[in-house]
Amino acid sequence: MTDLAFPEFRPGEVWLVGAGPGDPRLLTLMALHALRSGDVIVHDELIDKRVLSLAAPGTAIQGAGKRGGTPSPHQSDINEHLIALAREGRKVVRLKGGDPFVFGRGGEEAQALAHAGIRFRVVPGITSGLAAAALAGIPATTRETNHAVILATGHRALDETSVRDWEAMARTGQPIILYMAMSNLARIAEVFLGAGLAADTPVAIIASATYAEERLLETELGRAAQDARDNGIGAPAIVAVGSVVGVRRHLLHALLQGEA
Template sequence: MKPLTDSLPNFPEFAPGEVWLAGAGPGDPGLLTLHALHALQVADDVVHDALVDPRILRLADKEAKLIFAGKRGGRPSAQQADINELLIERARMGRRVLRLKGGDPFVFGRGGEEALALTRAGLRFRIIPGITSGLAAAALAGIPATMRQTNHAVILVAGSRAADGTSQAEWEKLARTGQPIIVYMPMANLSEIMAAFQRGGMPPDTLAAIISSSTTAQERIIETSVGMAAADAATQGVSAPAVVIVGAIAGVRQQLLANMVGWR
């Protein structure tokens, strides 16, 4: 592959001993930023999450060391403190370390924690934003995050702690805002989340969409409702990784489908 710097020479230098925290987007390599692609081409180490698509990892330099540091809910995973230490250790060896995450590193990606750890270690780092998966999955499914006719705000929330008692109360409060909600990582707690929304006053017939494995060959999209989302997901065998979109914006999809060209 021709290096990007041959045609676009204004990329920042990836210096030895630096760590770049980059987002890989929702999956498809076409949604990488040019800065993320540049980093893949020059990094010595690529420390990547479970949700980084294998097609993206194949864009790394052939000499780069690929290091898996994924975290998956409910499964044995790398501990965040160990990941922080790994980044520090590799950077202190003089390596160009790319920490590559699905979506955006600062949107439910623990990139802020890693940046703080690098700061405390006195190491230089750079942030490369990525297309956050919730917004990308919605857009590519024909669901605009905002519409003047329906909403001037949208709520992004992580669903991985929904079974916690405090979080249950927070879901009920979110339901009362009347704004569309995009829930990341919801599948393990989908029943609890939808039930809490209804306790918060959200009607069970509120439109919802479940998007699984967006931009990949395994992508699934289910149009449902708050009252039926958990049952429909179970019946149709939808699993993580997924996002759930709740609110009037989910209904726009049916208006766009006839003329919308599919992602793949």
């Protein structure tokens, strides 16, 4: 590990860094290098304090979260802020939960930076959908169960067009990993059922994966939204739907989880 060479973080650069699902031990070495060599960190809401504490002493730490339900800066303001910091010659870490290019608006930020002529680097992170499932003993794929896996965001209310997309996803029969789906879960489940998925299709809901307050609920498609409500499980959460969820029960007796 000591032989690894890391790129120099130059003034005026922006690094779009994935922080993984939360637990700092799941950061990449590149992300750690970025945290230790940037001089300002602009971070999303869903960033574990333990990750921020890895920044070098004296690093400016600024929150720029976008989170449903709470007042948050416009994306264009965040883009402008990143550009302004870079033009001041700062070494800017744009720290985002999971992977910066998976439902995190990192793609939009990269486009804004490129358009402004700001040099940037992308440091991928472990996306929460795959991490939360894996840590719970749900493989994204096994040869017996599936040959594809769908990552989807459920944060938009379903309209006529999106209903057709959701139905099409369900008809593939492949597992679907939902981000930001808790407030629309009842409707999404209804559409999946209407598209032919069985009411007993296995579902796992994993909230706050890798945080002390992590919750996991195993349920079935037909009652997932009700079960989540009854158990007080809400965002941030990942909802895994499909046959791979059923693999978990064959692994649990030997699976090491948490601190053990």
